[in-house]
Amino acid sequence: MGMGKRILETCFSPALYEPDLHAGSIVVIIDILRATSAICTAFANGATSIIPVAEVHEAKDFKNRGYLVAAERDGHVLDFADFGNSPFNFTRERVEGKTIVYSTTNGTGIIKMAASADAIVIGSFLNISSLTGWLINMEKDVVLFCSGWKNRFNLEDTLCAGAMAERLMESSLYLTICDSTLAAMDLWSLAKNDLSGYIEKVAQRSRLRDKGLDDCISFCLTPDFTKKIPVIKNGILVDNIL
Amino acid sequence: MGMGKRILETCFSPALYEPDLHAGSIVVIIDILRATSAICTAFANGATSIIPVAEVHEAKDFKNRGYLVAAERDGHVLDFADFGNSPFNFTRERVEGKTIVYSTTNGTGIIKMAASADAIVIGSFLNISSLTGWLINMEKDVVLFCSGWKNRFNLEDTLCAGAMAERLMESSLYLTICDSTLAAMDLWSLAKNDLSGYIEKVAQRSRLRDKGLDDCISFCLTPDFTKKIPVIKNGILVDNIL
Numbered sequence: 001m002g003m004g005k006r007i008l009e010t011c012f013s014p015a016l017y018e019p020d021l022h023a024g025s026i027v028v029i030i031d032i033l034r035a036t037s038a039i040c041t042a043f044a045n046g047a048t049s050i051i052p053v054a055e056v057h058e059a060k061d062f063k064n065r066g067y068l069v070a071a072e073r074d075g076h077v078l079d080f081a082d083f084g085n086s087p088f089n090f091t092r093e094r095v096e097g098k099t100i101v102y103s104t105t106n107g108t109g110i111i112k113m114a115a116s117a118d119a120i121v122i123g124s125f126l127n128i129s130s131l132t133g134w135l136i137n138m139e140k141d142v143v144l145f146c147s148g149w150k151n152r153f154n155l156e157d158t159l160c161a162g163a164m165a166e167r168l169m170e171s172s173l174y175l176t177i178c179d180s181t182l183a184a185m186d187l188w189s190l191a192k193n194d195l196s197g198y199i200e201k202v203a204q205r206s207r208l209r210d211k212g213l214d215d216c217i218s219f220c221l222t223p224d225f226t227k228k229i230p231v232i233k234n235g236i237l238v239d240n241i242l
Numbered sequence: 243m244g245m246g247k248r249i250l251e252t253c254f255s256p257a258l259y260e261p262d263l264h265a266g267s268i269v270v271i272i273d274i275l276r277a278t279s280a281i282c283t284a285f286a287n288g289a290t291s292i293i294p295v296a297e298v299h300e301a302k303d304f305k306n307r308g309y310l311v312a313a314e315r316d317g318h319v320l321d322f323a324d325f326g327n328s329p330f331n332f333t334r335e336r337v338e339g340k341t342i343v344y345s346t347t348n349g350t351g352i353i354k355m356a357a358s359a360d361a362i363v364i365g366s367f368l369n370i371s372s373l374t375g376w377l378i379n380m381e382k383d384v385v386l387f388c389s390g391w392k393n394r395f396n397l398e399d400t401l402c403a404g405a406m407a408e409r410l411m412e413s414s415l416y417l418t419i420c421d422s423t424l425a426a427m428d429l430w431s432l433a434k435n436d437l438s439g440y441i442e443k444v445a446q447r448s449r450l451r452d453k454g455l456d457d458c459i460s461f462c463l464t465p466d467f468t469k470k471i472p473v474i475k476n477g478i479l480v481d482n483i484l
Contacts, residue, residue: 012395015257153254153395155421179397179445186432187425203421 005175007141008168010161010184013148014109019116026140027117028131028164030157031147032124033204034085034213035107037220038070040126041087043239044226046096050237053101054108062101068094071103075211078103086216087126102237110147111232117143122230122237125160125220130227132167134240142168144184155187155202159195162188195221249383250410252403252422255390256351261358268382269359270373270406272399273389274366275446276327276455277349279462280312282368283329285481286468288338292479295343296350304343310336313345317453320345328458329368344479352389353474359385364472364479367402367462372469374409376482384410386426397429397444401437404430437463 007025011017030036039050053059056071056078063069063080070089071081083089085102114120118140123131135142144164146157162184168174169185176182191198196218199205208214219225229240249267253259272278281292295301298313298320305311305322312331313323325331327344356362360382365373377384386406388399404426410416411427418424433440438460441447450456461467471482 012254013258016255016394152258152420153422153425155425158421158425177445177448178394179400180395182443183395183397183400183425183429186429190428190432201424203419206419 006139006173008144008165008174008176008181009142009178010144010146010165010180012146012153012158012180013151014106014113015148015151017113017145019113022114022143023116024118024141025143026119026121026135026138027114027143027145028121028123028135029107029110029114029145029147030123030160031107032160032220033156033208034087034216034220035104035147036122036124037126037216038085038087038090039102039122039230039237040124040226040228042090042095042100043228043230044126045090045092047090047098047100048238049099050230051099051101052108052111052235052237053103054105056103059101059103067101068098069101069103071101075213086213087219088216106147110145111235114145120232121240123160123164125163125223126225127228128160128163128167129224131229132164134229135168136171136173142174144181149204154204156199156204158184159188159191159198162186163192247417248381248415250386250407250416250418250423251384251420252386252388252407252426254388254395254400254422255393256348256355257390257393259355259387261355264356264385265358266360266383267385268361268363268377268380269356269385269387270363270365270377271349271352271356271387271389272365272402273349274402274462275398275450276329276458276462277346277389278364278366279368279458280327280329280332281344281364281472281479282366282468282470284332284337284342285470285472286368287332287334289332289340289342290480291341292472293341293343294350294353294477294479295345296347298345301343301345309343310340311343311345313343317455328455329461330458348389352387353477356387362474363482365402365406367405367465368467369470370402370405370409371466373471374406376471377410378413378415384416386423391446396446398441398446400426401430401433401440404428405434
């Protein structure tokens, strides 16, 4: 245990998050199938900002005021929305220079929960190198916050957390005394040589397939599609401008 | 997916337990360092029953009424208690034919939480073959309920759940669509060839070592020390009598 090392922790579900413990940390929100992958893609394609909203009626209000709205419930695009939550919807043609309203019950709750953090950033495989490089420069404790599914543990976010943890721990600047981080790194070590094959067995893979929404999965597993690091400022997602 | 297969699920923390979902299942409580290992040891050594109590004053009341009391807080044996919570305290000389009062804040909460279950049994490596064999005979859905530490994920209970899940899944009688079970089995596959070595890195290992309470760890990792399957009946632990 080196003196002055930063603490790295992993949280497997919103139900396990401890806000008081993480005041002062940088919190990385991970929800790779599909929210945080979609958000990274939007910024990669030139979106200016993303307004996360919890309720359908809020999303509808924004639509009525002329905003571009991405909104799904249970995999169905809402009738008033411009498109759904797949990363493939956030094309440059649609999003460049725009503010997008993104309807997400789970994500909005997580952002509120993490409000005590020093910073809240959006992580996925799509921005993993840029994000972990930035974290290493920031000299802060880090919490990898897996969004889970209906408050449950999920494997895909855990694997992404494990991949991030591996890079952070390799820097020798972090200390972890957190079994969740150790487990995530070990699961990542098992999966990394055939990530697509490993993901075949996770529950969300089946859920998305059953709804015909699985076309984006291999894209969501692509490392370093973008250097963008979306960050929450006053409840709104903006480009961190590296 | 075979028709009529039983569902196997794993819960990584009391904070993730969903009572309504598990009514009708057999719930296996796992807290191997040290509560469920101590309980299995007590029955192996002839204890008649164990009364779990949450509060210190309850334990003291029982002591005043002549019961044998095992009670610790933060690794210190309470002054009125007969002994602490290490499995090594539950010797045949002390416990044979006796009812023991066991003070456990976490455990008592978990037992209450699982009250909707069809049955609540106590699991550890010490009774793993007997327990999984019994589960297979029972034709019920199973929840492997890891006690965690202060509501957090822990590795040692996850590994034990993974070892149990491996045996249950090998029977081909169970279906799991639960990422927690898959993760537990994968972590077990990484750890099983050198379980003691793997356990060296878990957080609870350090906590017990710091308190000088780590002497029982290798015992707690021993498979099949006993055939006993402690079960909760009316809030009290009794021998399932195989």
